[in-house]
Amino acid sequence: xxxxxxxxxxxxxxxxxxxxxxxxxxxxxxxxxxxxxxxxxxxxxxxxxxxxxxxxxxxxxxxxxxxxxxxxxxxxxxxxxxxxxxx
Amino acid sequence: xxxxxxxxxxxxxxxxxxxxxxxxxxxxxxxxxxxxxxxxxxxxxxxxxxxxxxxxxxxxxxxxxxxxxxxxxxxxxxxxxxxxxxxxxxxxxxxxxxxxxxxxxxxxxxxxxxxxxxxxxxxxxxxxxxxxxxxxxxxxxxxxxxxxxx
Numbered sequence: 001x002x003x004x005x006x007x008x009x010x011x012x013x014x015x016x017x018x019x020x021x022x023x024x025x026x027x028x029x030x031x032x033x034x035x036x037x038x039x040x041x042x043x044x045x046x047x048x049x050x051x052x053x054x055x056x057x058x059x060x061x062x063x064x065x066x067x068x069x070x071x072x073x074x075x076x077x078x079x080x081x082x083x084x085x086x087x
Numbered sequence: 088x089x090x091x092x093x094x095x096x097x098x099x100x101x102x103x104x105x106x107x108x109x110x111x112x113x114x115x116x117x118x119x120x121x122x123x124x125x126x127x128x129x130x131x132x133x134x135x136x137x138x139x140x141x142x143x144x145x146x147x148x149x150x151x152x153x154x155x156x157x158x159x160x161x162x163x164x165x166x167x168x169x170x171x172x173x174x175x176x177x178x179x180x181x182x183x184x185x186x187x188x189x190x191x192x193x194x195x196x197x198x199x200x201x202x203x204x205x206x207x208x209x210x211x212x213x214x215x216x217x218x219x220x221x222x223x224x225x226x227x228x229x230x231x232x233x234x235x236x237x
Binding site for chain 2: 042073
């Protein structure tokens, strides 16, 4: 019965990782990736590694989405700017 | 074997299941709301796990999640402001449901813990969770006009 929570966490990580691959828009992928980071932190916690879970929470729930979204914004802005330049 | 681990399993399965379904289907506004709710539903699960394993240091995980989860949602609200401006996703129903789960879990754990430092920590986690969640929901629904048009 105590293994049920491990199974739940493993399933959540597998589904979230698959969803992150299946989605094709980078902004939506970043959203799924944030949830994947939270699910990974839960998995580490139920496997009795809360220190790894702490760093995973810090990196996965705020830092990785921030970096991805900043990159997406910069690329979009540059492509819009390039389009204006050619016209 | 105690009842806390099965309770945490139910909360985590329900929370992660619904948020994964919400975040991987539908429009952009719905996905952002689901990402916001993942924080609000996983944090009570982590608190229940800490109680179930009998290790109070595990509460630090819930504390960090309650602090950083809304920050992550605010990142999306700020950087997706142009896309979200047309939708103005509200999602107050699911938000209040998640807040209710958080309040119930924190109150039950406070009653079990009894007065002391651990209870103060639990109350801080609950206040951060609910305040951050409501703030992020309000930011998503366009409650702060003039912000995010950079």
